[in-house]
Amino acid sequence: MHFNLFVLPFTAGMIILSLLLTYRYIKWLIDLESGDLKRIGSKILSIKTLKALREIFMESLIHRKVFRNNILLGYMHMSLAFGWFLLIVFGKLETLFYTGRQANEIYYPVFFRFFEQNPHQTGMLIIFNAVMDFLLLMVLSGIVVAILRRFRPGIAGMKKTTKHSLGDRMALAALWLIFPLRLLAESATAGYSGNGSFITQPFGNFMHLFLPLQQLSIVFWWMYSLSLGAFMISIPFSRYMHIPTEILLIFLRNWDLKTNENFTGFSEIEVQSCSRCGICIDTCQMSSQGKNNTAQMVYFLRDYRYKQLQPDLTDNCLLCGRCTAACPVGIDLTQQRILQRKKNAFKLPQGFHYLPVNQPSGEADVIYFAGCMSHLTPGITLSMEKIFKAAKVNYLFMDRDGSVCCGRPLKLSGQHEAAKKLVEHNRQQIILSGAKTIVTSCPICYKSFREDYHMNIRVLHHSEYLNELIQKKKIAPLPSGKSVVFHDPCELGRGSGIYEQPREVLNHFAELRPIYQEKENALCCGGSLGNLSIVPEERCAIQKATAKYLETAHAEVIATSCPLCKKSLAQYSDTPVKDIAELVAASLTVVAENPKILKHHKVQEMVEIV
């Protein structure tokens, strides 16, 4: 039996941590959506579990996504996480090898060098000791980077980092102290007993020259144990809860669990998996262009976790999804924000009694829904009509006389119940037309149709549809030789994963210029309907910055595929901003046999005026 009083803080910390974690894990699993447990049961013995293990290794230990952000930042995270992990594993193996017993006291591997002061090391033990010293060095190098980063922000990427609360700072201090104290304690013991390796031994010998190590070493061991205990007790209450939670999150995500319409145990796991690394702060345009440094996801999730969330902060987000794309933990941040808004939803009378009764409006193969915003950019709807006619499609313009909103704006503001009425109305109307395909010009409607409408027909955004028409040779745009740069609308790109189709369309007739921040890193135009409470000046600042950024591609035309993006960018851009449909319509060959050729000319003129 190995024992010394100083092991108590560590052991107490370990026991309290284990109890709290068990309690929380069980609570989260109970709060999962009904059916989720069944899903886990069916997936647990599949290849997905192995995939999860691989992801845990790559993300939780190596921190691949953080490496992508910045190499030094990645190294800092990796050396701490992977280094510490290996320290634990090798420490355990060392005791296993040394004692030959599987079960030892839980603190025995941690304080191994205190309990086993035998200086006559042989064979494997020398190697083990050297490995342990090397790993300690690796962790310490990470801590040096971490400390330098606090005092010289920006040396490891990230212009802005999280402003941590007092509790987090205390936990951070405990974490930083653990490894220097371990070095001191092991070196001190090595100094007088000679059981160290290539770092601890020379350092110990050096200290032994002027310090009474025999008496002093126990103080270092006490401090080491205290810092370990303090850190472990702080884990459940600080941001370091992400360490045990993220592992669970990766497993559950690989077993196909996700946050849907309701806040479940899984959503809570997502919240607690946030490490508050602050990578979302730099990506947030409200921070980089506006002056808002309080509404970012890191603070939003923190305030929610500690039950201090204010409705104003919840509302103030563009829902552009840039943070979700950048989040190294892979939390569905956009959905988290929407669900909190849903909790604040108003209890007011339902007001959509005025919606007209659904009536058959003629049959068609393709039904075209322009969307509310497209009615403010008539160039888009006129172009789409021209294209439909040129491709001789039997189409129906569902909202020619004005739209009933698709419901997504209400949903983005958390009013899911009210949105359902609009969804149901439009859904019935679409189904009544008997069309096999619905084409929409608005990415907001598109996402709504795809996710909320549950219709048994194909839902296409017009950029997908145009690509299809070109590929099937229904229309043939004439190469114009113009250079274009494409702006990805948030709801179409990050929201729905449509990146390639609009680019393919443009490549057919124009010279597409790449730009650094595109696809999942694309900027938001600032016009987003997701943010209700952003002050007008900040919105304008974002719109202007994005327009100016797109101009740096020096293209003749800025192309986009969203009426709202077009409106937002056009007011600040010196380069003309065109929707992809307008560009296609303008480059269409006028088919000679088309009897409505005159009408086409009129449309062409109108498109040019618009």
Add this chain to the structure above:
Amino acid sequence: MKDWGYSILKGRQIDIENNDFSISRFVAQHEPSFKWCIGCGSCTATCSAARLTGFNPRKINLLIHRGETTNLAEEISKCMLCGKCQLVCPRGINTRNVIQNIKRALNNCHAL
């Protein structure tokens, strides 16, 4: 008092003393651009809901300023929040947040 032969139509009378200005104050406090309105009616002209029913954002704005808030809850919930009004507003008013805050103010009243 001298009878001039004129009288005030009851329906046109604005009863400043008894009207409820709490919603007007609440909205102006939470969305200051509420006060920028010049009553041009662009919002109403473009409104998706106004095409289908007698919903009128300009009128709602006027009535709130006057403190005439009966039936407001029913009226305001006709809004689909599509945001067209915000794009056409020549004063750059955050119209959607105005609507949101009117709802919030009403919701707070009901809660009390």
